[in-house]
Amino acid sequence: MNILVVDDESFVREALTETIREASSEYVIAGAARHGEEALEILQSHPVDLVITDVRMPRMDGLELCRRIYEYNPEISIVLLTGYADFSYARQAMKYQVSDYLLKPCDSAEIIQVIEKLAEAHRLQRFQKQVEQLRHSHVLEKHLNDLLYGIPIPYFNQSILPVYQCIYLLCIAPAEKVPHLIWNEQQALNAVKNIAEEWLEPQVRAVGILEEDHLVIYMFNEHVRTLPEMEALALELHSAIQSNLKLTVKLGLSQGAQHQSEVPRRYRQSCQAMQAALQEPSKHLCSYGNEDSEQELDEWVPDMSEKGKRRVVEHMLQVIDERYPDNLSLRLLADEVYMNPTYLGRIFKEDTGHSFNYYLNLVRVKQAKQLLEDFRIRVYEVCDQVGFKDPAYFSQTFKKYTGVTPQEYQNSRQADV
Structure with a gap:
């Protein structure tokens, strides 16, 4: 903890x-x-984390200093040292979020006790910030991963995206088999991800997404950049990766995207460019620079489309598991991901073998059975907790899936004890 002492x-x-x-x-x-x-x-x-300051001082007193610190960085803690006669005057600093007051003369134990309390608060604050940063990073990477396969970012999470004028996608893959004595392929790609994000950060906002056999780097540019500019940047990154990891990689660069809806196509472009680089021993980087190469690009569409459908269904299953008590519907979910509800329902049934509503009720009934194991809970309470608003419909649906009513199920479980 960095401490600044101020006293005349x-x-x-x-x-x-x-x-x-x-x-x-x-x-x-x-x-x-x-x-x-x-x-x-x-x-x-x-x-500085903590300022311990006197109140009465020449040139600039403690209260004015508190005000300036509050405006400059309100996260800095402040402890005011004051004589008894100044205490009411010092209390004016409460509006500047002063952490504590010490009356002069104060002994060493009292001072250290206050510092220890504030040091612990700072440790907790740093930990909470780290947790929040990790959570933000995890949510951003998940949405960007989905976006590769055409799953739009939900409207309520749009603000999570970095500010950009254009986005370029860079696919990176090892040029040769990764030596297993050193690390496996995923570890190697993760190391490349760390270097790429750190190395690119001064020039673009970079976010890496790990796929099975390659890495995708989103490069968010606050200003529009040309393809040649991005190629030069990618080649410099290639040199940084090779010098830091002693790992030979191949890079594929997409064209720029001005809107997130263009990302799936740009991803296919960067994948194709990466494959071209892997087949050219003398090239470190290939770019997808020919907009007319429709036939070649279309060869990638079926595989990418299947991956996209799987991602959509995985997202739907996760939403059901997390939000089954809510008033969920296929249309609501379709609106959140900007997709047609009929199409969404069809790909869900193709993958799971069940309609959306059937699967949602299946999860709700499963959760209801667990709750009914507690004999103190009433059936109508379970009904509400698992997302059914009508007790009669809950009872009817429960019997359809289990063969007995909720009350009969709970009575049978009680009899077995």
Whole structure:
């Protein structure tokens, strides 16, 4: 934890810094300032997590410093040191989210107790941020993976996409068999993903998606870039991968997409370009630069289409498992993914052998059976918890799937105990 001490009295600054240093090696003194202006200079050049400041100081007092810190970075914690006479004055700083107050003179144990409490809060805050970043990254990658196969990003998650004017897709595959003594193919592709995302980040927003035998890099450009510019960038990335991993890879670059609806086609382009590069020993990169190559591109459509259908069905199954208590319908789900409900229902039945409604009720009845194992719960409560709004329809559907009514099922389970 980086701590900045601010007090106009030198002996107070020295005593505080010495106390903090002796308490734990985890606490780092980022600086010791004589007044608010000096503190702001340190804040601009050093990372600071906590500011411990006096109230009454020349040039810039503690309250003005609190206001400036709140505007500059409200995540920085502040502890105010104040004399008894200044306490009501110091309380004005509450609007700047001051974390704590210490009345002068304060002993070392009291100071360290406050710092320990704030250090723990910072640790928890950092952990929560990391969890949120991981969650955001996972959701983004899942939606971008679906988008490759024509599953649109639901309208309520559109804001998750990075800002872009155009998107290029880059497919990357090992040029030769990966030595299993070092790593397997997925580990190798994951290493390439990490390097690509980090190396490209200063120039484009890069997100890698792992497929079975290749890696797909989304390159979100805030400004429109030409294909030759992206080719030069891709070749530089190729050199970075080879020098860092000692792994030979082949790259396939798509044309640019101005809208996410173009992504499935651009993905097929980048796959085809990658295959062309794999067949050319002298080439590291191939680009899909000929818009008239319809026949060659169409050769990829059947395989990609089947993968796309599987992704759609996987998405539907996941939605049913997660949201079966909600008022789900095929039309609602179709609206969320911008697809025709009739087509959606057909591919679901082709894959699962059941209609959407039949499968949804199957999941609801399965969950109802588990809940009915608890003899204290009433049938009408189970009905509501698994997504049925009409108890009579729930009883009728339950009997259709199990051969008995919910009450009969619960009574039989109770008799078996």
